[in-house]
Amino acid sequence: MLRAMYDFQAPYDSTLTFSENDLFVVLKRNNKDHEWVHVIKLNGENGYAPANYLTVANCTKTEEIKHIDDILVRIASRRNVSRDQAAVIENLKESREKLEKELEELAAKQMYELTSLVRQNTKCTFQQAQGAILETLKYFQENVLPIPNGIERILNTDPDKIPMEVRHCGVDSQHLNRLVGLIMEFASDQETDVSEDTWNEMLNLIAHADPALLISALERHDCALILQLVHRLQAETSWRKRKPILQILFHALQLLSTFSNVAINSVLPSELARDLVQTTCTVQDTNKDRVYWSIRVLTVTLCCREPLSFAQQNELGENLVELLINMLENESVSIATTDERDDQCLTITTAAMHLILALYRQFHFLSSDSNPVLLCLARRSMCDSLVEKIILLYNREDDPIKQYVGDESDDNQTDAVSNLMLGLFSGEETAKLFYTADLDVLLDVILRRLVDYGPGDKRRSDALQLYYAIQRVKRPEYKKIDFAKCLKVISEESVRLGSPSKTMQQDHQKILQIYHEFPDFLETTDGIEGSIFLLHIDKIQQKNISCSFVLSGPWRQRRRFQHFQGLFNSTKRRLCSYDETHQIRLAQSRVRDVQLTEYNRNAACPSGRI
Incomplete structure (x- = not known):
């Protein structure tokens, strides 16, 4: 359909007079x-109209069909229909049939797209999806569409x-009544054999x-189902x-953390661990489902916040x-489960990786000398x-652990992957597993995190820790x-932003620790010592820490000490403006302590080498 943009007065008999916003077919x-x-x-009048006065009307095909029907009714109501009007009627009917065909094709396309989406x-199968869509559309047509903004509300x-x-009031309530009946039947007679059906x-x-x-x-019966299943x-x-x-x-x-807490305090973890250990490491097709589901259930059990008992820690050990590590390293076990009820359809190796993360999550509080995950990895070349x-x-x-814990996940906690990474780099025995190429890739990822994430982001803090x-x-x-440039930018955030958050303060402390233990970073970029020293001066003004951390660092060259002493003298005037003379005296005493240390070292080494 077309719409008139302006008024038009017909100059000829064959042209049509119309007003602005009139609609035409x-x-x-x-x-x-x-x-x-x-x-x-x-209104049934027809004729020629200038094309530059018309534009496409904003109406649907259904509205256009309705307008055509109204025009046909108006023309048919006239007593005498001329030959030209009969031709117009035929033309309108052809246009209507064409629109109806387009709507049918559109409906078929939408039905297929909805079926594919479901x-x-x-x-569901194709027929099941179509049946579900038809029932849903019928419900919408009868109950939702008559209500104003019904679809938007839903x-x-x-x-x-x-x-x-x-x-x-739904169907699930009836089904759950059957489930509760089965639970009570199990609880009343524990010796009855339950059929596979x-x-x-x-x-x-x-x-x-x-x-x-x-x-x-399940809560209504005090988690009896979990205990009965175990x-x-x-x-x-x-x-x-x-x-x-x-x-x-x-x-x-x-479903709920309470259920996993009940399971972890039962014999379930030990039972699943024994079942896995007794299974052959080759993981043949005959027992792949057994290994797979044992791993999945043990993973979701260990992901709860409840810790394992001491006896379970020994059984779920090295x-x-x-x-699990042998499964990861064995390429022949990279087979997926064929079970239709598994939404994720993970391979056994991926499931084994998830279980390793869950185990380390349980043992992360142990030292590397007693952590079974790190001990097993340390023995490997x-x-x-x-x-x-x-x-x-x-x-x-x-x-991956977040998909098991659900709402129990805490964004303020370090994720399981970063935790395992930190554990692997806690000692040289496990860090040797990362070859040069692997380490370069990991450093690229860490650098990207440091650059992409802003101040106060926990992911940036975890990357800095790693x-x-x-x-x-x-x-x-x-x-x-x-990395040195990136650390310099992060260290200057407190000066630029002011009132740093707790996470930002932790980042700054970690950067200072890096500079303290690895002073060669200070020589990587120009002027970075000054920014770090000024950061400490700001801390002095806030009465949080003293500058002894920088001044008493492991500097092995006298010129570096003199450089920091010069920086201190240059910033003394800035401190005086804040009337912090007692802090200046404290800093000066630190400088004298370092000078005394330098003197003692020179006395012990007459050659001048430190």
Whole structure:
């Protein structure tokens, strides 16, 4: 359809008079003269209109069909229909059929796109997805569209804030009543053998039920289902029954941290660890599901904040870690599970990497001499797959543990990948696993984090901590100038921004520690000593720390000490303006202490060497 932009007075009989914003349906365009268009108004008048007076109307195809129907009704209501009007009617009918065909093609395309979208986010078949879409559209047509802004209200609704009264009216409530009945049946008679079909029925209920209703049902019975599942898993010998039990546990433990706390205090971790250790390391096709689901359930159990008991720490120790590392290094186990209920469909090696991260999360408070993960890695001369995977995870900023802990994750805590990185670079025995090429890639990622993230960002603070750990054990020269410039920018943030946050103060302290232990960074960029020294002077004014940290550093050359003494004298006037004379005396005493130390060293070394 077209819309008039201006008023127009017809100069000829074949032209059409119209006003601004009048709507027209196109009958025919003049092939000989493109400046005129044959149109018809909504009142049934037709004629030629100048093309430069018209523009495309902002209306849908459905509205255009409605306008055509109105025009046809007006023309048909006339007593005498001329030959020209009959031709106009035929032309309008052809236009209407063309629009109807376009709408049908559009509807078919949208239906297929909706079906594909549902199948991407679910595991429905094509027919199931189409049936779900049709039922949803019928509900929308009957209940949502009559309400003003009904669709917008539904799209803006938070699914987590749906009242429990509304949830109990749904189909899931009936299914959960069946689940509660099964739980009570297990609790009343623990010796009754449960069939495989019953386990699969429970798995379908837990995997597809409303999480809020499921949590309510499980909490109502004091987590009896978790304890019963652990008991049945321990007593069951058939893998056809153990598999659905493990899958039920995997879904249930992710619902609430209370469930995982109950599981970690039971015999479940020890049972799964023994099951994994007893399994052959070759991971053949016959037992890959057994290994896979044991790893997944053990991972989600260890990801809770509850620590392992002392006995469990011994059982989940070096033997289990050694098995997982062998899985990582063995290329033949890079096979994915074929189970349809596993949403992520991880390979066994990826699942093993997640379990290593979860184990280190449990043991990170131990020293490197007693941490089973670090002890196993320290005994190896190479571990290429683990190094490759952890660098890849660190580069993607992907913390796999967060997918298991859910809402329990804390953004203020260091992620599991960075924690393991810090542990690997806590000693030379594990740091040797990173070859030069691996270390260069890791340093590139760290430098990118230091540059990309702003002040107060925890990720930048973790990257700075990791770079300090790498410097202590490896002393790399790769892109040292870039790192020195980056550290200088971070150190000057307090001067530029003022009132630094706690994270920024920690970053500054870490940079000062780097300069204190590695003074060669001060020679990398021009003027960086002055900025660090002025930073300390600012700290003196705030009465937080004294300048003894810089002045008593391990400077091995007298000229460097004299340089700092000159910097101190040049900033003395600045301190006087703040009437901090007692701080000046304190700093001067520090300088005299260093001078006395220099004198004693010269007396001990007459040659002048320090």
